Structures are given as C-alpha cells and as structure tokens.
Ligand SMILES: Cc1cc2nc3c(=O)[nH]c(=O)nc-3n(C[C@H](O)[C@H](O)[C@H](O)COP(=O)(O)OP(=O)(O)OC[C@H]3O[C@@H](n4cnc5c(N)ncnc54)[C@H](O)[C@@H]3O)c2cc1C
C-alpha cells in the first residue's frame with residue numbers, strides 16, 4: 001500500500017474501532033479576531049465550539065498546528081467568541097502568536113475548578129498575564145453590581161493588561177509597576193497590606209507568579225479574609241491521569257482539583273516553594 005494522498009492526510013476516513021480527534025474531545029476553533037494587548041501578550045477571539053461556556057478560572061487545552069498542546073485560561077466570552085490571552089513565552093506560544101484571523105487551533109475543555117463568586121466585596125490581585133482569568137471573573141462580578149478593586153502589577157507600563165476593560169466594568173483600578181513607569185513603583189505585594197487595611201474585602205482572588213500569590217494568600221488569610229488562587233503548573237494530559245501537575249504532599253492535581261484553590265488548602269502543600277518541571281522532577285520556585 002502506497003503513501004496516502006494529501007487529501008487523505010487532511011481528512012482521514014473514520015475506520016470502525018478507531019478514534020477521531022473529536023472522540024477525544026478536541027474541537028476545531030477558528031480565530032475570528034486577534035488583538036495585541038502588549039508587546040508580549042496577544043488575545044485571540046475563537047469561534048466557540050465548546051458544548052458549555054467556561055466559568056471564570058477554568059481553562060482549555062489548546063493544540064497549535066506544529067506545536068504542542070498547552071493549558072490556557074479563558075479571559076472572556078463575548079458575542080459567542082471565547083477569548084484567550086497568551087504570552088509569547090516559548091515554542092508553542094510563538095506558533096500561536098504567528099496565527100491571525102482565519103487560522104485554526106484545536107481546543108478541549110473547559111477544564112478545572114472556577115472562582116466562587118457570591119460575596120459582596122472583592123479584591124482581584126493579578127501579575128503579568130495572570131490577570132487573564134481575573135478579568136473574566138470581573139465581567140461576572142460587574143453584572144452583580146458588587147464592589148470590586150482590581151490591583152494589577154507588571155514589569156513596565158506597556159505590560160499592564162485590561163486596564164480600560166476593568167474601568168469599563170466599574171472596577172476600582174490600582175496599578176503598580178516594577179520600573180515605576182505607571183502607577184506606584186514596586187510589586188503588588190508592597191501595597192497589599194495598606195489596601196487590606198484601607199478597605200474591607202470579603203474575598204480576594206489572585207493569579208500570577210506563584211511567589212506573588214503565596215504572599216497574597218498569606219497576607220489575606222493573616223487578616224481573616226478568604227482567598228482563592230488560580231495556579232499554573234506544568235500540565236501534560238489536562239484531565240487528571242499523568243500526575244505532572246500534582247501538589248505535594250497532598251496529591252491534589254492542578255488540572256482537575258484546581259486550578260482554582262482555597263488559600264487554606266494551598267498552605268498545606270508545596271505551593272510557593274516547589275513545583276514539578278517538564279520531566280516530573282521537583283524544583284525550587
Ligand atoms: C491552568 C493554566 C492556565 C494558563 N493560562 C495561561 C494564559 O491564560 N495565558 C498564558 O499566556 N499562559 C497561560 N498558562 C501558561 C502556558 O500554558 C505556558 O506558558 C505554555 O504552556 C508555554 O508553552 P510554550 O511551548 O510556548 O513554552 P515552552 O518553550 O515549552 O516553555 C516556556 C515556559 O512555559 C512552561 N510550560 C511549558 N509547557 C507548559 C505546560 N504544558 N503547562 C504549564 N507550563 C508550561 C515551561 O516550564 C517554561 O517555563 C497557563 C498554564 C496553566 C497551567
């Protein structure tokens with residue numbers, strides 16, 4: 001038997017007893033629009049092929065042609081489009097950044113736990129592209145007319161994300177940059193104590209670099225305020241079987257038991273101190 005024709009490779013015939021991409025939950029998603037949010041982060045609006053809409057904090061596994069399959073949070077759902085906001089960090093995200101309107105990726109999901117949004121005042125604390133799931137949460141919070149502060153940090157002004165969107169959603173926006181090019185100079189954790197003293201919050205939501213989230217969790221819980229954090233760990237399967245995203249020593253898996261966890265749960269794990277790398281080895285954060 002010779003090699004299959006080109007069209008056979010693109011559209012394989014389903015043979016009885018075999019599986020197609022769809023059988024494994026993959027859905028083809030066409031890019032409706034893309035927007036450069038910063039020099040490193042690009043948002044993609046995908047035609048929504050999922051059977052149910054993701055909740056804030058949930059993620060999808062995105063398989064990019066010629067690249068690998070990577071976990072990405074949902075940063076918004078509007079006009080029947082899913083928005084993902086992706087930092088250009090390595091080989092797969094670079095391939096994704098090269099795609100434009102009309103390009104196609106495969107997605108599976110939505111996966112994981114979500115933020116629980118039934119309080120009357122919130123503080124959202126985000127660093128870098130970690131604000132992606134927070135701005136989606138903000139869209140839900142704003143619909144309920146609840147008071148919300150959006151504290152966002154980045155290395156420099158051009159990397160601050162979704163400021164206008166947060167203002168449009170009625171958030172009290174506070175900015176901090178490491179080089180002082182916008183807002184106060186420093187890290188979000190430098191202003192957190194003052195903010196927690198100044199205003200009353202029922203719930204803190206956080207996403208960003210893990211060391212930052214560790215400080216946010218400690219400071220909020222130290223004042224008796226509940227906190228939920230969305231974690232990023234190395235993921236391979238995305239649905240609980242490979243163990244690459246496990247939190248030691250509890251065995252909790254970020255892909256299925258998370259990515260959103262209550263702060264108290266995280267403090268009983270290696271959160272903020274150690275994680276597993278691509279080979280499964282435990283490394284310092
Ligand atoms: C639940 C979750 C939600 C995420 N949401 C977003 C998001 O909204 N926007 C965004 O830009 N990024 C997000 N990420 C991170 C994103 O998955 C990685 O940056 C991406 O996988 C890097 O792929 P790469 O091939 O471009 O980089 P690589 O060249 O493979 O590596 C670059 C860096 O990314 C890390 N990385 C690589 N593969 C993975 C993986 N499968 N899981 C976790 N880390 C990995 C590597 O350890 C390395 O530090 C999320 C990760 C998780 C776990």
Ligand code: FES
Pocket residue numbers: 234235236237238239240241242243244245246253254255256
């Ligand atoms: S990514 Fe495989 S168990 Fe979580």
